[in-house]
Amino acid sequence: MGTDETTASHLQELRRGTVVLGCLMRLRTPDYGYALLESLNGIGITVDANTLYPLLRRLEKQGLLTSEWNTDEARPRKFYSTSPAGDRLAAELTADWHRIDQALTRLTTGDER
Amino acid sequence: MTTLTDRYVHAATRTVHDRQRAELDRELRERIGDAVDARLAAGDGLTPADAEVAALTELGDPERLAARYVDRPLYLIGPRLYLDWLRLVKLLLAIAVPITTGVVIFAGLIGGGTVGDAVVNGLATGFSLAVNLAFWVTVVFAIIERTPARSTALTTWTPARLPELPKSRQVSRVDLILSIVFLVVAIGALVWQQFTVDRPGGEFTPILDPALWAFWLPYLIAVLVAEIVFTALLYRNRHWNWWFAAVNIVLNAAFAIPVVWLASTGQLFNPELFDRVGPDADGVRTVLTNLVIGAAVIIAIWDSVDGFVKAWRAQRDEVPAAGA
Structure with a gap:
């Protein structure tokens, strides 16, 4: 039980930042909370609703997302989309992600300098 | 199907500032509605009422949820202030309580009362002072914790604040x-x-x-x-x-x-x-x-x-x- 919990908590920690990156990239086309949750989980970025909804609010507060209420359907929905600042952050995070990936690859292939 | 959701949204939004209430209300209704629909669409034979209960159960305590949405701390004194709070309480208790207890006992003895009365009065005064100090310091720190611009600790730690090593010989x-x-x-x-x-x-x-x-x-x-x-x-x-x-x-x-x-x-x-x-x-x-x-x-x-x-x-x- 101890190992499983440890593994789970480390996995969660490793994935935490990737959820932000996933949101910023995915929301280049505007979408609402539940659809985003489904599509992120669909492509393998695991995140639960209790994390995602507050995260969207926080990213909006930081100016990385913009939002707009869509009242065309019976249920009003808040559509989020990535702002220019969010785009720049996504580019920076992606670059860093690649650097980390290269560093880890060097470690696994035993080619570290 | 509305009553439970209405009660949930009310419970979550009533402690939120007016400016944010309408927005949070709308967002929660969207989230709950989508979650209920998803459960119904999964087709496990749930009635709409069951689906609503399940969705709200997953959302959890409404006040906790609201705190996460509006970034409100769910603790009295957080890690940024805890050490300052602890040190101040210890310092005040160590200085003020013994002095006050001693002074009250001394005053009782001079005043001509019995030794027992003087000691009981001194200890009672010391105890109530200790409780008051701890309480009011905690109240002030809880308020500081909830004021904006909370980015750094109150005091900056430097290596000069390290305690001395214990002496190898206590009796010189x-x-x-x-x-x-x-x-x-x-x-x-x-x-x-x-x-x-x-x-x-x-x-x-x-x-x-x-x-x-x-x-x-x-x-x-x-x-x-x-x-x-x-x-x-x-x-x-x-x-x-x-x-x-x-x-x-x-x-x-x-x-x-x-x-x-x-x-x-x-x-x-x-x-x-x-x-x-x-x-x-x-x-x-x-x-x-x-x-x-x-x-x-x-x-x-x-x-x-x-x-x-x-x-x-x-x-x-x-x-x-x-x-x-």
Whole structure:
């Protein structure tokens, strides 16, 4: 039980930042909370609703997302989309992600300098 | 299907600021509605009411949810302020409570009440001061925690604030020499007072009643000799411990209790001494007696408590000291 919990908590920690990156990239086309949750989980970025909804609010507060209420359907929905600042952050995070990936690859292939 | 959702949204939004309430209300309804629809679409034969209950259960405590949405702390004092809070409470308690307790007890004794009343009053005042200090400091820190611009700790830590390493020897040679010199001087004074030259004729008028040489003066000198042995053993042991603290109390009591008893029953001083003083002999006698009683009690209590504090420190620092 101890190992499983440890593994789970480390996995969660490793994935935490990737959820932000996933949101910023995915929301280049505007979408609402539940659809985003489904599509992120669909492509393998695991995140639960209790994390995602507050995260969207926080990213909006930081100016990385913009939002707009869509009242065309019976249920009003808040559509989020990535702002220019969010785009720049996504580019920076992606670059860093690649650097980390290269560093880890060097470690696994035993080619570290 | 609306009632449960309405109640949930109400519970989540009522503690939120007006500006954010309408927005949060709308967002929650969207989230709950989508979650219910998803459960119905999954087609496990759920009724809409069951789906609503399941969706709300997954959302959890509405106040916790609202706190996460609006970034409100779910603790009284967080990690940024906790250490400042702890240090301040400890400091205030360590300074203010003993002083206040001591002052109230002292005032009670001077005011002529019984010793028991004075002690009970002192302890009660000290206790209520401690509770008040801890409470109000906590209230102030909880308010600071909830004010904006909370990015850094109140005080900045620097390496200069590191505590000293525990000494490898708690009882220094200076302590040993000072204690022994003091005890030898005290024994000398007990003997010397017998031979005070008081008049041109060269006659001796002892300060203490010569009748005490029958038992009490040799006894007090023996206790002082025992204290010299105790001090030497303590030096050899390098550190205080609970045994030393306990023996220290016994020795202090063995000296102070007879002195207080002798003084308060008027057996301590030589009656002839006051005959020479003149008309105000009674006044002088009272002042001298009170002085001796006060000094004996204060020194004995101070020294006993000091021993216990040092024993406590020694066992607290035991582990790092062993590694040093």
